[in-house]
Amino acid sequence: MRNIKLTIEYDGTNYHGWQSQTNAVTVQDVVKRAIESLTGEDCDLVGSSRTDVGVHALGQVANFHTNSGIPGEKFAYALNNLLPEDIVIRESEDVSPDFHARFSSKGKKYRYLIYNSRKPSALLRNRAALVHLPLDIEAMQKALPYFLGRHDFSAFRASGSDTKTSERTITGISISENSNALPGPCSKDSKLIELEVSGDGFLYNMVRIIAGTLIYVGNGKIKYDDIPAIIESRDRRRAGQTAPAHGLYLVEVYF
Incomplete structure (x- = not known):
């Protein structure tokens, strides 16, 4: 199974922060749904930082595992076609299996x-x-x-x-x-x-x-x-x- 790293830019105005929540729209939920729609797989998306309501990001980092054959660098283009305009995948790439967006952060x-x-x-x-x-x-x-x-x-x-x-x-x-x-x-x-x-x-x-x-x-x-x-x-x-x-x-x- 491959490990894909995403670098994400977003305007946090319309979201209840990054972290997934039951009764609110969050950035993590929106990106997760786009990945699942693209790959047809359940996605466990991990983010580096739990930004609060209204906070923005130029370089949020997240990762997920997939069996998809889509080239790593192409995920950005494909996902941007599925995401709203206030969330953009700036970069996507294959990374080592042990990379974790939160715990690998320095x-x-x-x-x-x-x-x-x-x-x-x-x-x-x-x-x-x-x-x-x-x-x-x-x-x-x-x-x-x-x-x-x-x-x-x-x-x-x-x-x-x-x-x-x-x-x-x-x-x-x-x-x-x-x-x-x-x-x-x-x-x-x-x-x-x-x-x-x-x-x-x-x-x-x-x-x-x-x-x-x-x-x-x-x-x-x-x-x-x-x-x-x-x-x-x-x-x-x-x-x-x-x-x-x-x-x-x-x-x-x-x-």
Whole structure:
């Protein structure tokens, strides 16, 4: 039996996250049905990351086993003909039998988009978090080095997480303004801010809480040099709010 790896891009607006659920439409369910329709086989589709409601992906990775004779690289073309426009298989390939999209993963990269403007954007309403108050990007950037390395990130974990340990390693983090990516003409006070975070793993809502904390740094509610004390406290109440889901993108999974 062959093992097929898929790299998937999707707009999460219309889905109840990635993970299959009984009474909701999820990305995993839609892709699974397309595979079963194509191959005529039952499919056990495994994903790398359980993205939440409204979260997007540029590089979600999944795998499934099949006896189909369709060439590995052709699955992408065939499945895209069966999938809705907001889900696209970017790549497909044969991989070794022991490859597992979740357990073979060594890390992930996420991106969080912030639309900093006094007025909302009709085109970005489901793609970036709107922040009305002006943000000091330099202050936000000064906070970044404190997140790097291995820490107990309990202060950046949402309630309900059942992980055995709260220690994670952040290997890269950056913030930049990318106003050239804004759709159409925008007012001078509008900015599109990109936060990128990579690491060996992330706690439930960890990236969104980091984003919310950095927004607080940007608007002066938290000082940038308070970050070490917040991490050390392991107290969720010390960090910022959980930023909205629709600003988050799973960019890449590392193997």
